[in-house]
Amino acid sequence: MARRVRVYLPELHAGRSELPREQAHYVSVVHRLGNGDRFTAFDPESCLECDAQIVEVNRARVACLLEAPRAADIRGLGVTLLQGAAKGDRLDSVVRAATALGVDALRIVLTERSVAHPREMKVERLRAIAIEAARQCGRGDVPRLEGPEALAACLPSFGAVRALKLCLTPAAHEPLANLIRDWTPGTPVVLLVGPEGGLSAGEEEAARASGFAEAALGPLTLRTELAALAALACFAGRLPGRVDTTPDVEE
Amino acid sequence: MARRVRVYLPELHAGRSELPREQAHYVSVVHRLGNGDRFTAFDPESCLECDAQIVEVNRARVACLLEAPRAADIRGLGVTLLQGAAKGDRLDSVVRAATALGVDALRIVLTERSVAHPREMKVERLRAIAIEAARQCGRGDVPRLEGPEALAACLPSFGAVRALKLCLTPAAHEPLANLIRDWTPGTPVVLLVGPEGGLSAGEEEAARASGFAEAALGPLTLRTELAALAALACFAGRLPGRVDTTPDVEE
Numbered sequence: 203m204a205r206r207v208r209v210y211l212p213e214l215h216a217g218r219s220e221l222p223r224e225q226a227h228y229v230s231v232v233h234r235l236g237n238g239d240r241f242t243a244f245d246p247e248s249c250l251e252c253d254a255q256i257v258e259v260n261r262a263r264v265a266c267l268l269e270a271p272r273a274a275d276i277r278g279l280g281v282t283l284l285q286g287a288a289k290g291d292r293l294d295s296v297v298r299a300a301t302a303l304g305v306d307a308l309r310i311v312l313t314e315r316s317v318a319h320p321r322e323m324k325v326e327r328l329r330a331i332a333i334e335a336a337r338q339c340g341r342g343d344v345p346r347l348e349g350p351e352a353l354a355a356c357l358p359s360f361g362a363v364r365a366l367k368l369c370l371t372p373a374a375h376e377p378l379a380n381l382i383r384d385w386t387p388g389t390p391v392v393l394l395v396g397p398e399g400g401l402s403a404g405e406e407e408a409a410r411a412s413g414f415a416e417a418a419l420g421p422l423t424l425r426t427e428l429a430a431l432a433a434l435a436c437f438a439g440r441l442p443g444r445v446d447t448t449p450d451v452e453e
Numbered sequence: 454m455a456r457r458v459r460v461y462l463p464e465l466h467a468g469r470s471e472l473p474r475e476q477a478h479y480v481s482v483v484h485r486l487g488n489g490d491r492f493t494a495f496d497p498e499s500c501l502e503c504d505a506q507i508v509e510v511n512r513a514r515v516a517c518l519l520e521a522p523r524a525a526d527i528r529g530l531g532v533t534l535l536q537g538a539a540k541g542d543r544l545d546s547v548v549r550a551a552t553a554l555g556v557d558a559l560r561i562v563l564t565e566r567s568v569a570h571p572r573e574m575k576v577e578r579l580r581a582i583a584i585e586a587a588r589q590c591g592r593g594d595v596p597r598l599e600g601p602e603a604l605a606a607c608l609p610s611f612g613a614v615r616a617l618k619l620c621l622t623p624a625a626h627e628p629l630a631n632l633i634r635d636w637t638p639g640t641p642v643v644l645l646v647g648p649e650g651g652l653s654a655g656e657e658e659a660a661r662a663s664g665f666a667e668a669a670l671g672p673l674t675l676r677t678e679l680a681a682l683a684a685l686a687c688f689a690g691r692l693p694g695r696v697d698t699t700p701d702v703e704e
Contacts, residue, residue: 279671302675303683339673371694378690379630418694419686421527422590424553428682432554435670435683436690439629443622443669 207233208337211243214250214271218257226264229256241266246336246344249274274342278306279437280388282365285309285430286397287316287350290324292427297328299427301335301345303434304441310349311356315399340444353394353405360412365390367414370429371406374418378436381417387441395430458484459588462494465501465522469508477515480507492517497587497595500525525593527695529557530688531639533616536560536681537648538567538601541575543678548579550678552586552596554685555692561600562607566650591695604645604656611663616641618665621680622657625667629687632668638692646681 209225221229229235236259243266244251250271258265283305285296293310300308325347332344360367366385368378370393385391394401394409401409406416419432460476472480480486487510494517495502501522509516534556536547544561551559576598583595611618617636619629621644636642645652645660652660657667670683 299679302673302679304671304673339675341673373696374694377692379687380691418692420530420555420689420692421695422553422555422592422689423695424590428550428553431679432682432686432689435686436630438671438673438683439687440631441628441669441671443625444672444674445624 207235207241208340209241209243209254210245210333210337211254212245212247214243214245214248214252214268216252216268216270218265218267221264221266223262226262230259230264243268244274244337244342245271246274246333246342249277249343251342277343278345279304279391279434279441281305281391281393281434281437282307282309283430283434284311284353284356284392284394286311286313286353286395286401286426288397288426289317292398292425293328294331296427296430297331297345297347298335299431300434301332301341302339303431303438304341305345305434307346307348309351309356311353311394312350313353313397313405314402316397317399354408357405357408357412360392360414363390363392363413365392367392367394367409367412368417368433369394369401369406369409369414370396370419370433371416372400372418372423374416376415376417378417378419378433381415382436382440385437385440387437391437393430393433395426395433398426458486458492459591460492460494460505461496461584461588462505462519463496463498465494465496465499465503465519467503467519467521469516469518472515472517474513477513481510481515494519495525495588495593496522497525497584497593500528500594502593527591527593529594529596530555530642530685530692532556532642532644532685532688533558533560534681534685535562535604535607535643535645537562537564537604537646537652537677539648539677540568543649543676544579545582547678547681548582548596548598549586550682551685552583552592553590554682554689555592556596556685558597558599560602560607562604562645563601564604564648564656565653567648568650605659608656608659608663611643611665614641614643614664616643618643618645618660618663619668619684620645620652620657620660620665621647621670621684622667623651623669623674625669627666627668629668629670629684632666633687633691636688636691638688642688644681644684646677646684649677
């Protein structure tokens, strides 16, 4: 079975290139690629990718020849996730899963019940997680990561935003699937998901005032990271599979 | 904000009861409940729950008075998940998330590309994870856990099963949401999800022969544990939220 190894390579350009140490280890040790083997190099931050061929392997050094970069053709769903600040490892798994499910932007919002109050988002760390998730899932871009910002401060600005605005609420009457029945992929969506303890009644009211409809994911209580990705999955489940049937490597 | 603590208590019966050590620690130390405080005791294996009141706290000992058990009213979706055997911690997270999303049964199947081949499922361990997930999500039952069994051996038996049979396939043309458009909650579904490396072409063919339709969750490659729960989320997203708005405690 042919497998296509994807390698993150920032600042792609055609021609001979020596791989950074981490990438060299990845292709030559993890995947045991050698001289003449091919892989896909991608730079999700500029949405470019290109075919590459290894031309020299010398201990820890790997040189390759890159073809002309092309625009990556897999993009996000059109969904911005406003995620209530959650404890560190939960945020990691939200970034990882949301990237693979095609979220376009992830804004961390501080809410009344946010237990975690990151003074300064570990943006570099989350970006690395997103890039690694993009590599694994075959995505040609990465979601924008923003925040943290206070929900109360940013919510009013969504009043004027033309998008399908949804707020996950445990007691909502309307199932999420009903609310997105007429959604077509790429149409802008803003999805608000509370932190561990949920949104307060006041925050839910403020969301309604800014045009957010309350959406349910069934009668069970979902942990915040599961709620976010379950909602995103309802959008991903509206899309056909990939055209290229060459399986990516899943580690 | 009123919070209802849920405590797993096997063999529920009305009357005075001394809590097992673990549960005593959970109510008196983790949640700091004391004399007179109330909680919900539940036994998901018999689908019963009841209201309980603490009547004595003495160091590590907690005694309570249980009211008459009632049938738990939250049940599963009607979905059986056939999950390709995955490495241990991935299986843990499938059990945890699938329980919270309402799966009815989880059968671990050994496939051609299963890296993990558990000789003997750690059923007790997985059952404990499912019970803990049921406690957290407010579910009154737990999914049946079965397997491992060879996919090739069990697949033909599904030919005669009257259910909506779906097989997640990365290159499927039909989005999952389209295939479940006419599904109503509780209608039987069998959902087949491959292991880390996916199903082989032969397994996909055998699934088709047994009446499984190929379903897509978008163009990106999802890790096996994410694929399973993303598919389940598409079903959960068809259900309204809970009627009782008392929030459960989420840790």
